[in-house]
Amino acid sequence: MQDFSHLLFANSPKMNKLKTVIDEIAKTDITVLIKGESGTGKEWVAQAIHHKSNRQGKPFIKVNCAAIPRGLLESELFGFEKGAFTGAHLRKPGKFELASGGTILLNEIGEIDISLQAKLLQVLQDGAFSRLGGGDDVFVDTRVITTTKDHLEKSMLEGRFREDLFFRINVMTVTIPPLRERKDQIPSFSQFFFDHYKQRYGKEVPPLSSKTLNLFKEYHWPGNIRELENAVKRIILFSDEERALRDLFRRREQDDMKPNGMADYYSNAPVGTKDFCLKELGKKAAETAEKEVIQNVLQETHWNRKEAARVLRVSYKALLYKIGKYHLNERKGFPGLEEEVG
Numbered sequence: 001m002q003d004f005s006h007l008l009f010a011n012s013p014k015m016n017k018l019k020t021v022i023d024e025i026a027k028t029d030i031t032v033l034i035k036g037e038s039g040t041g042k043e044w045v046a047q048a049i050h051h052k053s054n055r056q057g058k059p060f061i062k063v064n065c066a067a068i069p070r071g072l073l074e075s076e077l078f079g080f081e082k083g084a085f086t087g088a089h090l091r092k093p094g095k096f097e098l099a100s101g102g103t104i105l106l107n108e109i110g111e112i113d114i115s116l117q118a119k120l121l122q123v124l125q126d127g128a129f130s131r132l133g134g135g136d137d138v139f140v141d142t143r144v145i146t147t148t149k150d151h152l153e154k155s156m157l158e159g160r161f162r163e164d165l166f167f168r169i170n171v172m173t174v175t176i177p178p179l180r181e182r183k184d185q186i187p188s189f190s191q192f193f194f195d196h197y198k199q200r201y202g203k204e205v206p207p208l209s210s211k212t213l214n215l216f217k218e219y220h221w222p223g224n225i226r227e228l229e230n231a232v233k234r235i236i237l238f239s240d241e242e243r244a245l246r247d248l249f250r251r252r253e254q255d256d257m258k259p260n261g262m263a264d265y266y267s268n269a270p271v272g273t274k275d276f277c278l279k280e281l282g283k284k285a286a287e288t289a290e291k292e293v294i295q296n297v298l299q300e301t302h303w304n305r306k307e308a309a310r311v312l313r314v315s316y317k318a319l320l321y322k323i324g325k326y327h328l329n330e331r332k333g334f335p336g337l338e339e340e341v342g
Contacts, residue, residue: 005051007192008044012182018045021174026052031124031169033109034147036176039226042147043107045176050103055143058102061095066108074116075132084133094131096123100140109146109169110155117162124168144169179224183217189225190216193232205239208232212241219248291326294319298328 009019025032026049034042043062050060068076075084079094095104106112112120123129124144128137146169155161179186194208212235221227234244294312301307309319322328 004192005044005048007185007188008041008048011184011188014177014182015185018174018176019048022049023052025049025172025174027054029053029143030171031143032145033152033170033173034145034176035173036147036149037178037224038149039224040176040178041225042149042176043105045174046103046105046145046147049145050105050143053103053143055102059099060103060105061099062105062107063095064107066111070113070116073112074119077116078119078129078131079138080132081134084131088133091131096129096140096142097138099142101142103143103145106144106146108148108150110148110150110152110161114160114162117165121162121165121168124165179221179228186216186228187213189228190232193229194236197233197236201236203236203239205236208235209241212245215245287326290322291328294322294326295328298323 009015022045032046032049034045036042047060050056063077065073075092075094077094077096079092079097080088082088082091119129123140123142127141128139130137152161152166152170156163156166190208190213194205197203198205216228216231223230231244231248234247235241238244294308297308297311298305301311305319305323306316309316312319314322
């Protein structure tokens, strides 16, 4: 869906500001760290940087660091020599070699194990590394762009991410705002996905109704653009807007919506979803209250989780689950160590 890139920066002052920054940094070879929630379009931004750079037309290699098992990531990034391990019958170049002259995108850089981070740091500093099972240096000219949805500062303070690597990849940071902060883009995104999947699946489907688009603009979109794309895809597959909207409500996870926001959803929702919305309203109210209690206790105990679990009379494991569910780690806050855009 290459044509989507031109929509990514349209109809949004924040994204237009981001485009201005991208146009400038694309002309250089500095490393870029792209931050943002899952589904906000970090990969599209990385592609935009590559396509506007002098490396346009050269390789653009993507690596999902979170999807590759830790034991295989080194050979995936740096390649291996014949005989390096059982089954290594031929020399295989890694992603850094394949991207030489172009750009490598390391998605979710924070998932790289600290044992491998020193070798990655060497590539960033010297442009050289050795293949797995080899002794000779391999030299590459590869621009590195990284992405993360997590607080790398927190990982660094906890000893899970090298400080020197953090500052090496953090020469320039851009932060992509979530979809809920750029809702004027939702109609154009929705129409793009609608036209794309209608053609792809060869389905004859009525145009998106104004009611659906209004509901889309009111929804919080915790999954951002990816969640919107999936919602439109279901409308195409089922040829049924109300069914797809009911699925949207069912699949919605914790989205930090306040109860009065849920009331707005209820009043604007299609008739077929109202019963579910009422149940969801009660559930969200309970979750909001629970989250606030946990947040207050964590603050009172200065984020001593064991003490907080004792005060709340829950197991330590249950508290960690709730902290993850409500994204409370993010609310602890860390001082900004970089200039952020967005």
